[in-house]
Amino acid sequence: MSETEIIYADNAATTRPDPEAVKAMEPYFTTRYGNAASQYYDMGRQAKMALEESRAQLAALIGASPEELYFTAGATESNNWVLHSAALTGKKKHVVTSAVEHHAVLEPLEFLKKHGLAEYTVLPVDSLGRVDPGELKKAIREDTGLVSIMHANNEIGTIEPIRELAAIARDRGVPFHTDACQTVGKIRVDVGDLGVDMLSLSAHKFHGPKGVGALYLKRGTRLAPFLHGGGQENNRRAGTSNVPGAVGMGKAAELSAKHIDDGPRQSAMIEEIWKGVSAAIPRIRRNGDPETRIPNLLSVCVEGAEGEAILGYLNMSGIQVSSGSACTSGSLEPSHVLLACGVPVEIAHGSIRITLGHENPDGDAAKIVAAMPKVVARLREMSVTWHE
Numbered sequence: 001m002s003e004t005e006i007i008y009a010d011n012a013a014t015t016r017p018d019p020e021a022v023k024a025m026e027p028y029f030t031t032r033y034g035n036a037a038s039q040y041y042d043m044g045r046q047a048k049m050a051l052e053e054s055r056a057q058l059a060a061l062i063g064a065s066p067e068e069l070y071f072t073a074g075a076t077e078s079n080n081w082v083l084h085s086a087a088l089t090g091k092k093k094h095v096v097t098s099a100v101e102h103h104a105v106l107e108p109l110e111f112l113k114k115h116g117l118a119e120y121t122v123l124p125v126d127s128l129g130r131v132d133p134g135e136l137k138k139a140i141r142e143d144t145g146l147v148s149i150m151h152a153n154n155e156i157g158t159i160e161p162i163r164e165l166a167a168i169a170r171d172r173g174v175p176f177h178t179d180a181c182q183t184v185g186k187i188r189v190d191v192g193d194l195g196v197d198m199l200s201l202s203a204h205k206f207h208g209p210k211g212v213g214a215l216y217l218k219r220g221t222r223l224a225p226f227l228h229g230g231g232q233e234n235n236r237r238a239g240t241s242n243v244p245g246a247v248g249m250g251k252a253a254e255l256s257a258k259h260i261d262d263g264p265r266q267s268a269m270i271e272e273i274w275k276g277v278s279a280a281i282p283r284i285r286r287n288g289d290p291e292t293r294i295p296n297l298l299s300v301c302v303e304g305a306e307g308e309a310i311l312g313y314l315n316m317s318g319i320q321v322s323s324g325s326a327c328t329s330g331s332l333e334p335s336h337v338l339l340a341c342g343v344p345v346e347i348a349h350g351s352i353r354i355t356l357g358h359e360n361p362d363g364d365a366a367k368i369v370a371a372m373p374k375v376v377a378r379l380r381e382m383s384v385t386w387h388e
């Protein structure tokens with residue numbers, strides 16, 4: 001199959017690096033490879049200038065000041081930084097989070113708990129994956145030192161009521177962190193408007209390179225370093241600066257400002273896909289909040305067919321989608337997010353996540369609608385349980 005026939009619809013897992021971002025990075029691999037901390041000669045100073053320009057581009061995207069942004073190796077590091085530092089150096093060791101968080105929040109918390117360094121409370125979600133602000137009010141204790149709730153969910157697309165949740169935490173004097181990997185670059189994200197103290201983001205989710213991200217740390221927020229060593233990033237994140245990565249992320253941030261306007265088109269495509277597949281496939285259900293959601297994501301569960309098998313067949317038709325989270329695929333555990341929404345285990349096994357981007361032409365929706373019912377019918381034909 002030639003490459004042009006392939007439909008890439010797994011943009012929540014990662015996105016194609018924008019060629020302009022790649023081009024912007026190139027000189028920092030080839031000719032301007034100086035260490036941004038070497039300030040006694042031109043090449044080092046050039047690297048430092050590029051780093052700071054990227055910081056400003058990224059800050060502009062989320063309404064922050066450049067000095068409130070710290071470069072990291074991705075959102076997994078940003079999340080670990082927040083959670084570990086809060087638990088290790090904060091006086092209050094209790095964290096409140098939600099049942100639908102990414103593993104990059106839940107696993108560090110589990111690790112900290114296992115080693116007696118933190119305790120945490122997991123807020124439930126309703127059937128659409130929404131956290132109830134009333135539940136947060138009840139969960140905050142005297143010893144709560146942090147609330148961490150994601151902006152939009154990566155498996156079902158539901159946008160959480162961050163403004164309300166952050167206001168509750170603020171009233172109780174508790175710092176609020178959000179993992180915004182699925183919203184930055186896709187919908188407008190403004191840290192001041194959201195009222196958050198900390199926000200994690202990742203470049204490869206908005207057409208930047210992999211292995212680079214950032215943590216927004218509101219001015220005045222206390223957070224001890226996670227990586228110790230050199231004095232980079234204002235003594236808060238040690239390690240030689242990833243200048244090409246930061247440059248690629250900065251460029252992608254600048255470009256994504258215009259891609260945000262493509263959201264309504266992607267959202268219309270998502271509705272077209274849902275309308276098409278729900279009319280053609282019996283016993284299919286939609287996951288997540290159909291209203292308050294990111295524009296590019298559709299998650300469905302198909303009864304009587306394994307998600308992984310559907311993905312395999314769709315791949316043979318040139319359609320690349322996923323079952324939910326790229327981080328858990330390969331494990332046969334059903335998604336913790338779908339289970340938290342009350343989806344029965346048998347049905348959760350048949351989940352499919354379609355995530356579009358600005359590069360998907362309108363015609364991709366019809367192609368997905370044409371392919372999916374055939375694949376599902378074929379799998380159901382072979383399924384013993386479906387016939388029962």
Ligand SMILES: *Cc1c(COP(=O)(O)O)cnc(C)c1O
Pocket residue numbers: 012013073074075076077102104150153154179180181182201202203205211212213
């Ligand atoms: C992709 C993703 C991450 C992990 O980001 P990396 O930069 O790949 O470490 C964390 N949280 C969410 C919600 C994500 O979608």
